[in-house]
Structure formats: structure tokens, C-alpha cells
Amino acid sequence: MILIADSGSTKTHWCLKTRSGQKSDFMTEGINPFHQSEDAIRHILTDGLLPQLAKYLWVGPIEHIYFYGAGCTPEKCVVMKALLEEVFRKAEAEVHSDMVGAAIGVLGRERGVACILGTGSNSCLWDGEKIVRNVPSLGYILGDEGSGAVLGRTLVGDVLKGLLGEELKKQFAEWTLDNDGLSRPDGPNDGLMRAQAHVIERVYRQPMANRFLAEMSKFCAAHRGDEAIEALLKRHFAAFRDRVVAQYRTGTEELTVSFVGSIAWYYRDVLEEVMTEGGFKVGKIMQEPMDGLTEKI
Secondary structure, three states, rough: OEEEEEEEOOEEEEEOOOOOOOEEEEEEEOOOOOOOOHHHHHHHHHHHHHHHHHHHHHHHHOHHHHHHOOOHHHHHHHHHHHHHHHHHHOOEEEEHHHHHHHHHHHHHHOOOEEEEEEEEEEEEEEEOOEEEEOOOHHHHHHHHOOOOOOOOOOHHHHHHHOOOOOHHHHHHHHHHHHOOOOOOOOOOOOOHHHHHHHHHHHHHOOOOOHHHHHHHHHHHHHHOOOOOHHHHHHHHHHHHHHOOOOHHHOOOOOOOEEEOOOOHHHOHHHHHHHHHHHHOEEEEEEEOOHHHHHHHO
């Protein structure tokens, strides 16, 4: 049997594929070896994944694992391969970046630009077999334009600085407190102060701030149609277009730009509008690349 993984910082989608082509899907917490310790990843594999796979393993052992993951730099690929082969002792593991998985999933053997817009963001120029150019993502502090983390970071900053108006500020405070199960204070401004303190605590003093900020971006989805939110979304995707995608233009070649990831999927109308306005041809927009991966492996 073959086990295929598409892993981001928030969740990992696993697909078990038998020799006859039957497929079973599983979800675990996200795995990112750049941000997580080996023990944390080992825990996800043994306590999160293995119990879900147990009832299928009577068919036979997993012989090969294809893992495509966020944070899988060349150095971290070695670490991730060792962890997978430690847990699945009869399997040979191949570990690649999530960017390779995304490119295979949306482009296959076609040349084009592949982009990931999820909790984080990334992109590459794909020649049909390999990545030939990559504009570095640099993470949500230095880059990650187009990502959920940066969308959440921008939203939070704009709301708390009063740039999106008083009504959205009030709604954001209520949404934030309700979303994290916190009680609402009685005073008219106390809710905002408590929400601000909570955000600062989660971003500056607790781990996985990128996941938290990406969750904050869901406020935008809940307030689609609001003029200020729509303008924020357009600026967000325009920054990704102008600072990242535009760098792949070479001469007169027209490249198709395809996307995977939750942010690309849920805001695909705005994303396609912004890309088209910039003169780019939009190809596929998929929530995740697993369908393409399972077809090609």
C-alpha cells in the first residue's frame, strides 16, 4: 500500500491507496518540521495517524510514503524521512516540499506557475517535472503575501487601529471573544480591550501565532460584502500578485497561474478578479492538491 500526505501548518491530509486503486482519506494536525520538534511530529504520527490507519493495515504493510509538506527544506526533509521510517518500519519514505506537491497537483506535466495560499503562502515556476524558480516566501513576519496568516495579521492591525470603522471594530471584538469561548465584558469598550489583550497574548506569548492569525482571517469570510473588507481582500491579493507572481514573467511568455489552499479556494472570486486585472491567466483553483497527487502516484 501507498500512503500520500499533503501537509500544511494547520492540517495534514493523508490518503491510503491500495494496489487495486482504492483510496481512504484521513486528517491529522498539521506537520511543519521547521516549526515543530521531532517529538511533536512523532506524537502526531503515533497518536493521531496510526489509530486511524489501524483497521486498514490487515490488508498489508505500507510500503511507500510520499510526503509533501510545509517547512520541508532540504535539511528538514532528512529529518521528516527518518521520522516516517521510524514509525512505519517497512516503508520507504520520500519527502518533498509542499510546493512540489502543489505543482504536481494543479499542473502535472504542464509548465506554469503554481501557488499555495493557505495558512502560509508559497509559489514556484514549474517546468512540468521540477521547480525551476522559487520566489522565497520568507514566512508571515517577512513575507507570506496572500496567506491566511498575513490576511489575519492585516485584518487585526487595521481593526485595532480603527482603520475599518467603529462597527467592524465592535463586531470583531464580539467575534473574537465568542470564537475563543471568552465571556463578553459589560462596558461598551471593554470587549475591544479584552479582545486586543487576547490577540496580543496569542501572537506574542504563545506558540503557533501563524495558525492563530490564519483563524482570524475567517472574520473576513463572515463579513463578505462589507466595502472595507472587500477592499482589504483586494489589497491582500494584489500584494501577492505584484510582489510574487509578477516576478515569474519572462518576456512575452504567457504563463498560466494555478492555486491550491483554503485561502485561494474561499476567496477565489476576489483572487481571480485581482489576477485578471494584472494581466495574468488563471488556471485551476483547488482547495487542496490531493486529487491530483493520487492520480499521478
